[in-house]
Amino acid sequence: MQQLSTCTSCQQPLKEIKLEGHYGQGVTADVCGNCHLVWFDAFESVRLSGLGWVGLLREMIATPRAAQSVPTKMQCVRCKGSLKAVRNLTRFGRTAALECERGHGHFQGFALLLAERGLVRTINSHDLAALKEENTAPSCLNCGAPVEDVPTSLSGQTPVCKHCDTPLMLFDLPRLTQALLVRHGDVLTVEEPRQQLAIACRGCGQPLDATQDTSCENCGHVVAMPRLESVKPLLDKIEPILRNTRARQARPWGEKLKNMKGDASATQLHRWLGHTKDIFSSGNHRYSEAHSAVNYIGAIALMLFLYWLFG
Ligand SMILES: [Zn+2]
Ligand SMILES: [Zn+2]
Ligand SMILES: [Zn+2]
Ligand SMILES: [Zn+2]
Known part of the structure; x- marks a missing residue:
């Protein structure tokens, strides 16, 4: 006080x-x-x-x-x-x-x-x-x-x-x-x-x-x-x-995540990453190299996304 x-x-x-x-x-x-x-x-x-x-x-x-x-x-x-x-x-x-x-x-x-x-x-x-x-x-x-x-x-x-x-x-x-x-x-x-x-x-x-x-x-x-x-x-x-207006029922934290457990394609980000992977891999003989590059890009994108979300 x-x-x-x-x-x-x-x-x-x-x-x-x-x-x-x-x-x-x-x-x-x-x-x-x-x-x-x-x-x-x-x-x-x-x-x-x-x-x-x-x-x-x-x-x-x-x-x-x-x-x-x-x-x-x-x-x-x-x-x-x-x-x-x-x-x-x-x-x-x-x-x-x-x-x-x-x-x-x-x-x-x-x-x-x-x-x-x-x-x-x-x-x-x-x-x-x-x-x-x-x-x-x-x-x-x-x-x-x-x-x-x-x-x-x-x-x-x-x-x-x-x-x-x-x-x-x-x-x-x-x-x-x-x-x-x-x-x-x-x-x-x-x-x-x-x-x-x-x-x-x-x-x-x-x-x-x-x-x-x-x-x-x-x-x-x-x-x-x-x-x-x-x-x-x-x-x-x-x-x-x-x-008399009551608050909307708050959604328990993590409920959405729980619902899509095991389904990696459930988010926009995953779908987008999957899409880029397809572009890079199609008709590319050096698939594994391109694949790791995509993972690298994906990791950066994820970090930027997280930074935007919580930064
Ligand atoms: Zn003062
Ligand atoms: Zn006064
Ligand atoms: Zn006055
Ligand atoms: Zn009047």
Whole structure:
């Protein structure tokens, strides 16, 4: 049991949470609810399963609103060394994290962590119009601060939160849903998503298909989810589906090998080697010499294959 870590910015204790990773492995995250920051040890965040993300999102929703200030004096939770800002270019844009130079892990703001996994997108003019129709003021997904003086339309530039300096983002409903519907390494398909994952349109109340709808078929209202709490109904519907999905029966190690015992031609590699042997030996008088050469080539091929497999 390692000692309790504290947030190096606000000095509050970090809350250690255990999340599910792929194939049932545990992943630990340390969360500062005050600064809306998550610490992951090296590479841990990529191992989160759908259920792990459900747990992390629930934790984010449950944490009180942030201190509304840009975190300062950030240090590595493990070695107290300095952190360097890294910008990872993902297919969803640039996201930033503060990484320990010795590779212990990284701190990331809530919204940027979600952005890195493509679960959120930047706000656009259609979202602003939809929020206006809903009589909802836009707010910062990262720190929760309301956004004052929002322009009525945006011309390419994404507005940035004045409190925490994060671009204004909203949940991307279909991408989030698809990312969550993964269990034991399998992508789950939901038979009737419009019923099983019904999310009410904020324009007319019709159920939306969370796996694909970005706007309502009925009234055209755009799905704009700028708050952490807005995904709670989705989590409540997805979590039981994930929990009720059992892992496929694992195949005992070596069963396949056992089945083809004594049958050297059972693998592609053997078949291929046998084939080369035929080519070399057909019509070749110096058969034995060619044969040993083929064995030699075969051995090299096998070594390369094994190196590729386990190297
Ligand atoms: Zn903090
Ligand atoms: Zn460190
Ligand atoms: Zn903010
Ligand atoms: Zn509608």
